[in-house]
Amino acid sequence: MGVFYTDYTNSLVCGGSTEWVEGSNQISAWMDDSFTPTVKDGFSENEPLIWFLLTPDGIFYEITSIQLSNFSSGTNNYTPVANTFSxxxxxxxxxxxxxxVTQYEVYGCMDxxxxxxxxxxxxYSDNLTNSSLIDDIPGNISFPDGxxxxxxxxxxxxxxxxxxKNYDSNATEDNGTCYPVIYGCIDSTMLNYISPIGNVYVDPxxxxxSxxxxxxxxxxxxxxxxxxxxVGDPQVDVNTDDGSCYPFIFGCNDPDALNFNDYDGDGLFNIKTGLDSIDVNTDDGSCIPIVFGCTDSTMxxxxxxxxxxxxxxxxFITGxxxxxxxxxxxxxxxxxxxxVNDTVDCILPILGCMDxxxxxxxxxxxxxxxxxxxxxxxxxxNGGSxxxxGDIYDSFGDGQPSFNYNPNANTDDGSCYPIIEGCMDPxxxxFNNYGNDKYISYELTDIYTNVNTSDNSCIEVRLGCLDINAYNYNDFDFDxxxxxSLDPLEKINTHIQSECFYRPGCTNQAYAQYWNYSLINNIDNIVYPDSMLNFESCVDLANFYCNNNQYVEHFIISGSFEENNFSINTPNxxxxxxxxxxxxxxxxxxxDYCSDSNYEGYYYTNNIIDGSDLEARG
Incomplete structure (x- = not known):
């Protein structure tokens, strides 16, 4: 990458360059000196910097746009600067x-x-001083000699x-195939032979x-x-288990005992089998002498x-x-x-049903x-009856018979369900107000929950408007x-949107149309809109003012300071x-204070706190 200046012949001359690989590089551009006045061998002050870029493969670029910046220690920031020499x-x-711009030729070996x-x-280019030693066509393999x-x-x-291990003394370039000398036993008939896994970096x-x-x-x-x-000698110690191990087999080795050679653990005599892994080989003092008698524990x-x-x-004969x-x-x-050998109490006859x-x-x-x-x-x-x-069954502990109590039944089948009082008028x-709130309806579920007995608690359906934003919300008396009123017996309980009517207007309190709703609509009492059906109803932002003449900020467009007149009129x-x-x-x-010097109470001040708001206002 280089930066160029124009000499006196209007030719481009390199004034500094660098070879950029990665990271940060530095280019030093030199200035024209005063020792050679007839030759321009550097940049003039404020001369434009001309930049070019050449890649290793010979592609030449002109840098058409470059952004330069200068670091300012005062502001600790980079500031853009012009692309000129300074x-x-x-x-x-x-x-x-x-x-x-162009592609330059790069000569050299391409194989x-x-x-x-x-x-x-x-x-291609000749690398030999005398190319005729190779062939008669310098730097070219496109010809018949090849x-x-x-x-x-x-x-x-x-x-x-x-x-x-695989060192090649004739090699001129390492191909990464080297692998080390790895020592070990490589005799496949030996115990510690390490079978190769096909990895030259691991296999001995x-x-x-060894x-x-x-x-x-x-x-x-x-x-x-x-x-x-x-014993610690690998040439002597057993190193390969051949499955010949047999355990210590404890038991009785007395041939006259009941449990001689009891290898199967049934407590009885066994003849020696001749097998080391089965016959008892270690006496543990467990020999049992033979005792004859009845061995049936049920007898x-x-x-x-x-x-x-x-x-x-x-x-045993019981009786x-x-x-x-x-x-x-x-x-x-x-x-x-x-x-009888097992006497029990005599059982005398007792009459009754034995089914x-x-x-x-x-x-x-x-x-x-x-x-x-x-x-x-x-x-x-049947509740408490x-x-x-002569039996009493109170399944629900309420002292009341179930709704489906059957006086002819004597065996409960789990079908009881209680009396549930409420409104049964669909x-x-x-309707079906079985829940904690007797003034609302609940969905029908099952016989264990639904109302099955009327208690005269039904409330008629009262149609009306239940939109809280409507002017006639809950108008149960139709005035x-x-x-x-939230009285469940008289309030509206079923919403009908068509019954609602609204007092539309600007509901945004930042606008004057909200506050002056009554004045605009010629309503005697002061009311405010409750819904904004038309979003264009908010027109003028409210201009709030103090209308209390006890304050300095009291503002009256018409009338004197002392007048208690609050009508607001424009010049028209x-x-x-x-x-x-x-x-x-x-x-x-x-x-208030007296501003007339002809009176004893005359008092003059420019302090708004000490004086009158009228005078302070100007």
Whole structure:
């Protein structure tokens, strides 16, 4: 990138340049000196700066627009400056625009397989002093000989790191394929052989004599019976588990005991199998002597100490042996398999219904008397009263029978639902008012919620306007005025938009039309608009003034200061609707004084606080 000036021959001369790669660069432009008056060899003061740009591949651009700025330490900001030369100045280039001018030829070797390859070259050139040594056509391979004179030293690609495993002493250019010498066991028959994964940067490639063989045995389970602890010698220690481990098998090794060789844990004798992994190999003192007896715990003569059944067991026989009239009396016979050995209380006959499906089933009865009553399902909630069977069921705890109470039912089927009082007239405003608010209607849901009993609470539908912005909001007495009454029995409860009417006008209080609504519409009492149906009704901004003659700010267009006359007229005697009285404009309380020096009370002042607002006003 260069900056140019025009010499006395009107030719462009480079006055400073730089090679820009990235980041910030600096260009120094020199000034024309006074020692060579006939030659212009630099910039004149305020001379325009002419900029050009040349890329490595020979493309030449003119910089047609450039923005320069100068840093000011006083303001700590950059200030734009003109594109002219100024001695001893420092400019910052912030933006440029370029235009293509021409393409220059860049000579050199254009074959990337040679050491002298130039990636920016676009024209071949001779690199030899005597090109005839190569061919007779300098710098060109487009001719039949096919030889490029520009490219001299062909690249030899390979690993150039002498410490690498694949070092190539003939390589002239490193291709990034070097990989290191990696030591390890490379004998595939050894235990510590490292199988290659196909990664030359990881796979061992040089044997270091560290190989050791596979040694099979019990290795992985140090709790095993035949585990061999290592001694720290890889040439001796078991390093490969061959699945031969078998555990310590604790148990009884006494052949006369009940549980000799009890490898299956059933407490019984087992013959030795000859298998190390099954037979007991370690006696743990658990041998059990043989004890004969009844081993059936459900039998009467069960012997908890017996471990060998002698097949002499007889059952528990429960019964009564004292009262022959008892239902469970069993007479003795002398046979232990038949006689009572577990006496219980005698059960005397008790009459009652013994059918568990009957309504009056008696779980205490011992003799069925055919008194059973069939169950009748239904709602049995009779509040606090007894039903025909003498029972009281109050499902909801309200002391009242359910709405669907069935006096003939004796078994509850979960179908009860309570009496729910309210309005049952579908045309009423508060139809089905089962909720907390008895003055509104609720949606029909289910029999457990909906009103089923009338309590005369119905409210008729009262049509009217319920728009709060309307003039006749809640006009239940139909006098044309809004009403604030919230009595649910008389207020409007159903909105009809067509019933609403409004007092339209400007509702923006910043405008005079809002405040002077009554005056504009010739209304005797003061009212204000409640809706702005026409947005063009706001015309004049309000001009607020103090209309209290007790304040200095009191303003009267017509009438004297002392007059209590507040009519507002323009010079044409027309009403000025822009004027709006407002107490907020009254600030300073008026203090009167005598301004006539012929009176004893004469007092002259220019202080608005001490004097009259009339005089202070001018």
């Amino acid at each position: 001695p001893a100045s420092f400019y910052t280039v912030t933006e440029i625009e370029t235009q293509f 990337s397989l040679y050491e002298d390859y130039n990636p920016y070259a676009n024209v 030889i490029d004179d520009d490219c001299l030293i062909k690249k030899q690609i390979g690993c150039t790191d002498p410490t690498a 490639n040089t044997d270091d004599g 190989c050791y063989p596979y040694i099979f045995g019990c290795k992985d389970d140090f709790t095993a019976f035949n585990y061999i602890p290592p 009467y003569n069960y012997n908890p100490l017996a471990n060998v059944n002698n097949n002499v067991c007889y059952p 009564c042996v004292e009262n022959q009239l008892a239902l469970n009396y069993i007479p003795p016979t002398g046979n232990p398999y038949l006689d 568990p499906l009957a309504y009056n089933y008696d779980d205490q009865a011992t003799v069925h008397d055919d008194s059973c009553i069939e169950k009748v399902y239904g709602c049995i909630d 007894q039903n025909s069977f 045309s009423a405003f508060n 044309g005025e809004s009403n604030a 005697n027309e009403v000025d609707f822009t004027l709006v009285p407002s107490f907020s404009e009254c600030i300073n309380i008026r203090i």
